[in-house]
Amino acid sequence: MPSRKELANAVRALSMDAVQKAKSGHPGAPMGMADIAEVLWNDFLTHNPDNPHWVNRDRFVMSNGHGSMLVYSLLHLTGYNLPMDELKQFRQLHSQTPGHPEYGYTAGVETTTGPLGQGLANAVGMAIAEKALAGQFNRPGHDIVDHHTYVFLGDGCLMEGISHEVCSLAGTLGLGKLIAFYDDNGISIDGEVEGWFTDDTPARFEAYGWHVVRNVDGHDAEAVKKATEEARGVTDRPTLICCKTIIGWGSPNKQGKEECHGAPLGDDEIKLVRETLGWQHEPFVIPEDIYAGWSAKDKGAQAEQAWQARFDEYKKAHPELAAEFTRRMSGDLPADWQEKATAFIQETVDKAEKVASRKASQQSIGGYAPALPELMGGSADLAGSNLTLWGGARGVSRENADGNYIYYGVREFGMAAIMNGIALHGGFIPYGGTFLIFSDYARNGLRMSALMKQRAIYVLTHDSIGLGEDGPTHQPVEQVPSLRLIPNMSLWRPCDAVETAVAWKCAIERKDGPTALSLSRQGLPHQQRDSQQLANVSRGGYVLKDTDGTPDAILIATGSEVALAMDAAARLADKGRKVRVVSMPCTDLFDAQDADYRESVLPASVRARVAVEAAATQGWFRYVGLDGKVVGMEGFGESAPGDALMDYFGFTVDNVVQAVEDVM
Secondary structure: OOOHHHHHHHHHHHHHHHHHHHOOOOOHHHHHHHHHHHHHHHHHOOOOOOOOOOOOOOEEEEOOHHHHHHHHHHHHHHOOOOOHHHHHOOOOOOOOOOOOOOOOOOOOOOOOOOOOOHHHHHHHHHHHHHHHHHHHHOEOOEOOOOOOEEEEEEHHHHHOHHHHHHHHHHHHHOOOOEEEEEEEOOEEOOEEHHHOOOOOHHHHHHHHOOEEEEEEEOOOHHHHHHHHHHHHHOOOOOEEEEEEOOOOOOOOOOOOOHHHOOOOOOHHHHHHHHHHHOOOOOOOOOOHHHHHHHOOHHHHHHHHHHHHHHHHHHHHHOHHHHHHHHHHHHOOOOOOHHHHHHHHHHHHHHHOOOEEHHHHHHHHHHHHHHHOOOEEEEEOOOHHHHHOOOOOOOEOOOOOOOOOEEEOOOOHHHHHHHHHHHHHHOOOEEEEEEEHHHHHOOHHHHHHHHHHOOOOEEEEEOOOHHHOOOOOOOOOOOHHHHHHOOOOOEEEOOOOHHHHHHHHHHHHHOOOOOEEEEOOOOEEOOOOOOHHHHHHHHHOOEEEEOOOOOOOEEEEEOOOHHHHHHHHHHHHHHOOOOEEEEEOOOHHHHHOOOHHHHHHHOOOOOOOEEEEEEEEOHHHHHHHOOOOEEEEEOOOOOOOOHHHHHHHOOOOHHHHHHHHHHHO
16 A cells, blocks of 8 residues: 555646646645645545535635646546546646636536635635535434535635635634645745735634644644544634645755746756655556555445435435425425516516615515525625615524525625635525625626626625715726626616516526626616516516607616616607617626517617616617717716716716717
């Protein structure tokens, strides 16, 4: 049987050889963390390489994702469907081994990491999901949800502010099954971190309420094993294991130096590494006894079979809970979802009330949530403004595991990244609220939702200058169009309670990406629709008001400006002008419709077009053309009552009427 060091050296060899072949990459972290990884994966990690999606597996996250060859080496060696040819294609087009771990590319990769700190945040989300799911489904004698979340992280992750946001919350929530291994090697890209990172990291995490294991030799397997056992024994709070390591361990001339952080070692140095490690095998050659020492297939299959036996007993004792657990982990919506959702939308139509779309959003949550126990809500300390709470909301806390609402505190970025972790874990559809302007704080988390195609719902309120007196620091201008630019992000800006209810339904049903809801502070009047118009709301854009025959002009609007467009069209009708009004709450959905439908809404023959939206204007010229006009924002807002600002910046019937007459 190979020694632990020999097993770890297989990771080192694969990592340095793959980076060298690619002529780019980061060999230092995989070589430095190989001993820690060997202990965790061989002694503690519960997983099944033949079923990477087994619901009760431990989650492993490499937050310092530049060390991706560590993950790929581990997946290959333990038996995942990641053949050696893919390791040889490290960082090449369409390989299963991209430069950073990418969710959906590689079997066994739990999340996309690379932007430092977000993997750690995702791991916090996964641990929250495990805690809440266990609280909701476990019963005495039946612990069907019982697994750990392990995360590797480096100095860079801890320098990022998001690490403070999420680790502070993790300590408060007492996430006892979250265990983090800190690769304390003292090196980042610019060199020795003592010039810019001198935090007392153990004390920092103790202040967060974490259990901390200090001064662990990251190259001493027994020390790492002992520390991990200690961490697993602490169940009331998360644990940080501080592992002192040498970056690039085994490289005679480059270990401990920044030059092995993000560049190949070079052929000559790799030859010396082989001699130093006693690894006399050719690149990408792994002896059978090493494979045997790493293989997790038998152990993983046995672990899953044992769990399945427990689940079968659970199913006998609690058949309805077992069926619900299976449904939720599959991501399917309840069988009666369509019926209940359709009924709620009709109720909203019948009420026909004037209401702020943020309030309509709260009503939608209250209407849908009783049918969707998988909804996991939250807000970044703005629940009373975002209106994300509903009657059945129960806070997740240290004491209360079975909650369905997270009080995130003022942590917008952390909230978004935690939501990603919750969605990735499975069993929940997370939604989280903040002001639209603060989506900028959370921006990379929203982007990662879209990149990973996760079903996360962002409730972004106070969506224009209409919020008023708080002024330009709080008035979003560029946020809506910039969110529309994120690939795979679906953005809704509904004009009334009906569109808001439809937006929520579409967001809940969307399995392949996130949704951002841009919602008003001010009240929005109900718009009358016939049954066909109501059906067309879910197509993203539709004719809300039409004319007899071909229109002279088309007004396109979203959100609070739809009512303005309707009033302007009425004024123009009094002047004998035939103006069609198109409500376009979701441009990406409209763009996805077939050409015939898009032509029916925006006929090419009608070139006189005006778009109205209280946001930056550039994106609308694709719909109005270069001959059209956009009534929008060309700069920042001001501090004044909302109505006064709308008048000042030209969101008036007179101005919109003039714009239409100009293009005609």
